[in-house]
Amino acid sequence: MGKRQSYDGVAVTAPFSMPYQRYSIETAHWWIAGALRGSLRSAGLKPADLDGFSVASFTLFPDTAVGLSQHLGLCPRWLDHIPMGGASGVVALRRAARAIQAGDADIVACVAGDTNHIDSFRNMLSSFSRFAQDASYPYGYGGPNANFALLTDRYMQEYGAEREDFGRICVAQRENALKNPNAVMKKPLTLEQYLAARPIADPIALFDCVMPCAGSECFLVMSVEEAVRRNLPFATIGGTIERHNAHADDPIQLRGGWTLDIDELYTMSDCTPDDIDLLQTYDDYPVISMMQMEDLGFCEKGAGPEFVRSKDLTISGDFPHNTSGGQLSGGQAGAAGGFIGLVEALRQVTGTAEDTQVVNARTAMVSGFGMINYDRGVCTSAAILKKGGKS
């Protein structure tokens, strides 16, 4: 495998999150427009200034990025639609960055958003994937809860994790969320409450699950010169990775595709796990966050439970993790769930995270995980972002 080119000269900027709602009577188009407008405004740009557009959404049907470009009056010369759910943020970023470097586009907006009507979640499940339809949903129709219950069950058997260990992740994220005025969850959560919660699909209980909601997230990718010229705070990209359908022979998913590419990510980014000031994992269930801590090199495989016991995962702790509250406390707005960590990481390294700001955050790692096509998540991605501009 040849050496990959660096992402030098690319700036990531203008993070914007539309405050999530549990249910919305609006459409995905509405949500996406709102986030796009927010990012453009914060960068002082007009829609006509965009020449690249990247979209991730589950509820746009029957539209895609194509229909959306006409709907929103955009005229991009570079257009992308990313169907990778929780991995879509990093994937959007890395594709957009290459478009900027190649000169295929000058300013790319990467946006993700979904609405949540009363019946949206049920409808989305029923048409999610062919393998899920044929071989997963007929067995109790537990949706992703059931799939992750199986992974969690196996992970606990294999590595001796206890429910408390997963609880630590959830409780710390709730503490972070309380500092984020836009988080859907606004009440404190104790470990006792976590353990006593209503069971959903054993061993998963209520606070292991994300709340489906409506929301959208956006950021812009442009050249460093452009960002500097416009006087925008920005991040640079140390490196990125993506991988699909890795470890297909593992009987059950106890590791993700990150393990194949993580060394390259650190080499490209010229840093080590010790240099990471904060980590944003994809957290649709805490077992997946724990798996990412292992697979991204913060601890050995199977040492996740011990790792979360020994670390303080809150904003002011020694291992800040999912600083905005993540999806577990912020809500899961469909494909925006694949952007929430990236947009928050951008705020962190550009020093604009306000109440959730980690002191001296210079280097952030973001990781994505997506698409339970049958029995496991197929897509993984990760990126390292660094504070841009003069230091």
Place this chain on the structure above:
Amino acid sequence: MTSPLQPPPRKNPQKRTHSPMRPPEARSRAAIGLTAAAAEGRFALQVCEDCGTIQYPPRDACQGCLSSELEWRDVSPAGKLLAETTVRTSTKLYFRERMPWRMGSIQLDAGPVVLCHLHGDCERGGNVTILNRLDASGQGVLLAVPAERTEHMEDDPHMRALSADPKHRRILVTDLRNPNTPALVKALLGAGAATVFVGESENWRPHPNREELSDLENVSVLPLDVTDTASVQKLAGEIGGKTDILINNARFMRPGGVLERGDTAFAREEMEVNYLGLMRLAQAFGPGMCARTNDGVNSAVAWVNILSVHALSNTPDYGCFTASNAAAYSLSQSLRGEFRSSGLRVMTVFTGPTDDDWYQPLPPPKVTPNALARAVVSGLQQGLEDVWCGDVAGEIRDRWRRDPKVLERELTQAGEGA
């Protein structure tokens, strides 16, 4: 350990009968291969003709070599329970009203990992056997059961839902005069049926089966003439609301093809009993049964037609009778579609020549009444759609599947003339 299923209490007529509910029905075309195997009670998976890789979930190209030559073959149903969960909340109403629902992940000895329903007696890390059964949507689903039999295992709620088990159910057998009826009734009672109603036509004409059956406990002989719409409707009015399984064994047969007969009198009788009789029964009993598929332990569950295997391909020795059976077979398929939304199953029992007077000139092997009765009961217990009873039926099925035209040519052989 499974607790034995108790007979249900008498139904309170003031309580609402639960509407029929079904698990998800949508499947890709490839996945219906699993259903086709389940219809006969087999566990089959796609096997690549080119590289031998066994695939799951069903697909259109081999995950090992991209070949599109994937054949459904019976594979070992042995496996080990990797992980399990008890689902306590679901957006699907069928499961929602049956929570909690245990399911798990099984590593098959044959290679793939399957997600499946878990029998209550399956233990973590234990050895299991996979059963491929039809669910209430008529789609094949996988159920892991313990590798070793456990007590009352058929009474497990998951397993019961994937069957049409006669236990505690009330069953109508339509034709007392059929030579197979006493064996059938006894087998059903032996399998735990609560009541067997037996229809008797022309009860002024004595028949030895009457005495044999009316002496049995939990059997009641009732007037029923399937050629008479009023008679069928009258019986449906009396017992239609408590008929959980209907077994149509009414049969009128005479030997001979078209030219041997000279007129259509027998053919008309054959159609009246074998084809229109089925239609009359379905029109009178079908709607009531469809409304009661979610009615607890003794819910309505299955409709059974017993047909000559030559419904698939005619045998001119019995050409006209066979034609009426082909019509009945086709109508069974229609009924399957019409009953589908209720979850009521249609089971077709294809039999070879039976060991009775009307097949007297044919050489063995023949199907004895006891063999037919066993096939019906075990088909119901496994929730099958197609049951092949006897060696002749199995052989005709295999030849028909291999090449229907070759079978037709062989069955219509003229024999050596002068």
